[in-house]
Amino acid sequence: MSLDIKKLRQDFPNLSINVRGKPLVYLDNAATTLKPRCVIDAMNAYYVTGVANVHRGVHYLSEQATAAFEFSRQVVRQFLHARRVEEIIFTKGATESINLLAQSYGRHFLKKGDEIIISYMEHHSNIVPWQMLCQQIGCVLKVIPINIQGEIIFEEYLKLLSDKTKIVSIVWVSNSLGTVNPVKAVIEAGHKQGAVVIIDASQAVTHMPIDVQELDCDFLVFSGHKAFGPTGVGVLYGKEKWLQAMPPYQGGGDMIKSVTFAETTYNVLPYKFEAGTPPIAEVIGLRSALEFFQTIGWEDMEEYKKELLDYGTKRLLSIDGVRIIGTAKDKTSIISFVVEGIHPHDLGTLVDQEGVAIRTGHHCTQPVMEFFKIPATARASMAFYNTKEELDILAKAIIRAKEIFNA
Amino acid sequence: MRDELYQQTILEHNRNPRNFKKLEGATHVAEGYNPLCGDHLWVYVKVNAGGIIEEAAFEGQGCAISKASASMMTASLKGKSVDQANELFEEFHKLVIGELKPDEHPNHLEKLAVFSGIWQYPARVKCASLGWHTMHGALQKEKSISTE
Secondary structure (H helix, E strand, O other), rough: OOHHHHHHHOOOOHOOOOEEEEEEEEOOOOOOOOOHHHHHHHHHHHHHHHOOOOOOOOOOHHHHHHHHHHHHHHHHHHHHHOHOOOOOEEOOOHHHHHHHHHHHHHHOOOOOOOOEEOOOOHHHHOHHHHHHHHHHHHEEEEEEEEEOOEEHHHHHHHHHHOOEEEEEEEEOOOOOOOOEHHHHHHHHHHHHHOOOEEEEEOOOOOOOOOOOHHHOOOOEEHHHHHHOOOOOOOOEEEEEHHHHHHHOOOOOOOEEEEOOOOOOEEOOHHHHOOOOOOOOOHHHHHHHHHHHHOOOHHHHHHEEEEEEEEHHHHHOOOOOOEEOOOOOEEEEOOOEEEEEOOOOHHHHHHOOOOOOOOOOEEEOOOOHEEEEEEEEEEEOOOOOOOOOOHHHHHHHHHHHHHHHHHO | HHHHOHHHHHHHHOOOOOOOOOOOOOOOOEEEEEEOOOOOEEEEEEEEOOOOEEEEEEEEOOEEEHHHHHHHHHHHHHEEHHHHHHHHHHHHHHHHOOOOOOOOOOOOHHHHHHHHHHHOOOHHHHHHHHHHHHHHHHHHHOOOOOOO
């Protein structure tokens, strides 16, 4: 194996900048990943020589743009191993994908008293849309508890399941803990009760190959920008039978077959769910991103990131007063931690002075923070372009912060 | 360089916050919360019949900047009139957003000028102002203040 990290890094122009006079150490990949040059070039090419709207014109540029746009959908289908291209809906991100499901699937298929199960470690984007639905139609939200390692307690999940359960919506990889959830088993158990299961793959998407048919999930969502693609584009995968039965989410252009003031008929899949001009450049950029990192090879990438995780964990734990939040057996390259005597926000500002970008805060998972009885954590999240040297720089920056704080 | 932000005064107030307690007999109380970072504090002010602040205190949790700022605030409020406190609030607000340069503009900030560099850290301005907004809210009798 072995990846040529030095060469791979050259594909990411953002890695070569200096921050506060020091080389950037970018360890905030769970928030958003940096973009390889091919993504930037693909989007640039659309804007420089290829601008047109899609699915509308008969002119050359429109046909070109439509072909590029639809080819991206093919690439996403292959990437997810979906059965049909009609099952791939472009949204503006994972958040919109989940809101779409809550409002279209949820409002159509659920009624008062029905139950929705999520887990304690969900991102706010997989909590709030369901709370809104519950307020709207009177369904009930149930939460799978977690243990002190930051893993879901599976037996408790089984206890929550009943014939009232209509939706299970769960994160595959926790953005604040790094935990990898046993989604296959979650899906199987949910199906036994007749529930549909939604997988939030926002973090998982760069960590492992995804096969929606093998998983047998009903829906799966992710955002492009966490997968080396641009912001403003995301994906909703759904089994065709559900997408067919669901009403449109938003009305507008592109999602209709014909409009009169008396009656409107809706377009076929996937367009039924893509009202308005889509993020064309972003969809084109997403294709480049997915193609790019698939060429690296999952196994090599995973092996290397595991090395980074182990090294980073050991390195941080060697510093007095560092405690790691999230110690699941199955974990990706995300390290959430707190330093005794230094608030995560002060730590974030101090390591930033060394050019190190980490995330500090609640990571949009306030229930997780409340569970661990901490206001916030610092989080280092690694991509394949990170190095052990960068983790050393982080460790030194933490030690320096401790000196300043006398902590 | 940055260590401007974490000056000794700030680090010291973070370690040993002044008036860090629930104030019995407070006439004005407010809760301040910054959901972004989880900073959460309560500010207590005791105003006498003559409109003078006899005592100010705070409790809660937060980063060094929010804690030191609230601590120094409570110390500087003591003995001031409500009008003076409101004036100081305005000055401090202008200070942390970089509109007031303590060396150039007349002000009553004194030691609080230690926060003059914070406008260069936009993400941290809210930390420094949380206690102040909460105090201001308390004097206006608002119940809960959020800086988000």
